[in-house]
Amino acid sequence: MDLSTSATTVTTVFPLAGVPRLDAPPAYTPRPGRSSGGLPLITLPSGHTAVHLTRYADVHKVLADPTFARAETNVDDGPSFLPTTMPPELLLNLDTPDHARMRGFVTADYSSAGVERLRPTVDAVIDELFAALRAEDRPDLFRTVLDPLPVTVNCHFLGIPVEDIAYFRPFSRTVQIASGDDVPTLLDHFWKVYGYVTDLVTGARPTRADGLVARFVAARGTVEPALSDKELVGLLLGSVLGADQNILSVLTKAVYTLLCAPPLWRRLVDDPDVAPRLVEELTRVIPLGTISTFPRVATRDLELAEGAVRTGDIVYADAFAANRDPDAFPDPEVIDPDRTGRRHLQFGYGMHHCMGAALSRLEITTLLTRLAREFPGLTLDADPAALPWDHGTLLRRPVALPVRW
Structure with a gap:
């Protein structure tokens, strides 16, 4: 629906209910009763009981508090959404002070200014992918454009050969889906990606001198103590996985949503x-x-708007629910590009704010702008409710977008 607010300004909004299958059943199970601090409870897939925070103010407060520990959850039989543990040196598993030391090492390169140098690369990759799309008899926007875009850009950013994509990418997809249906395969694929990144760090596989891998290895001694091979692998593994699969998931669902919402398009x-x-x-x-986030363990009592977190509580600060809190976002189930006010928490907040947020914004904004300019008549050429999807704990997205223009 289009709502005219003045003679010169038109605000276009669209209900989320008009986008089939955008939301999925949650990975947790609500529990009856309340915590000792009066907060709602859920059961995690690991079987642990966690405090469930859904209000924007409460989620924001916890995400901003570095005393809520991540490392305590990444242990055997720990409270988790995942079917297995992850290496402790990954940024998302680190607490202070180790997190600050490693995050500070990469902050400049992953800032808005740092990723801006990739803009010509993003445009050049899109040029090639759009040319391939135009040449197809039955064009599929996901297969031809969206799927290869983030991984190709990330290879240029990291300085790794695009020829390597065929090797590591199938493993990356399995890792980021993080399904508990076949844990042996999940672990096998994780360690193949981990070994690949280790080879990049140690020089067993070639990298370009102007890429982040080579730069990080050369600069490892600029922090105290110097970054170990495992720490460098932990940093770069997050990029190999997240700057490909996570960006692809948000990018694909952004395009899918627009194609399901003609007024927004x-x-x-x-x-x-x-x-x-x-x-x-x-x-x-x-x-x-x-x-939307990983569980944390409270190391101190904290008063919140809806109750209190007690020391030792397992806490799920649900950023997805917070992003639809009507106290923070009026009419939260409506997509409104002219919305003002609070910043969303999709990329997290505080010390665990997503390292790749600026890169994600650059790629998605550039792609949408160019799609609208070069394919203004773009529409889905299929029933959106019938499209196939990847479905997992960490990512979920359509894997086909037949289009016409």
């Missing part, structure tokens, strides 16, 4: 300057997978 075509705001609003409402 027309708004982007008619007003390309709305793209950054539209990307933020789509990011607010789009769930990455079936979880």
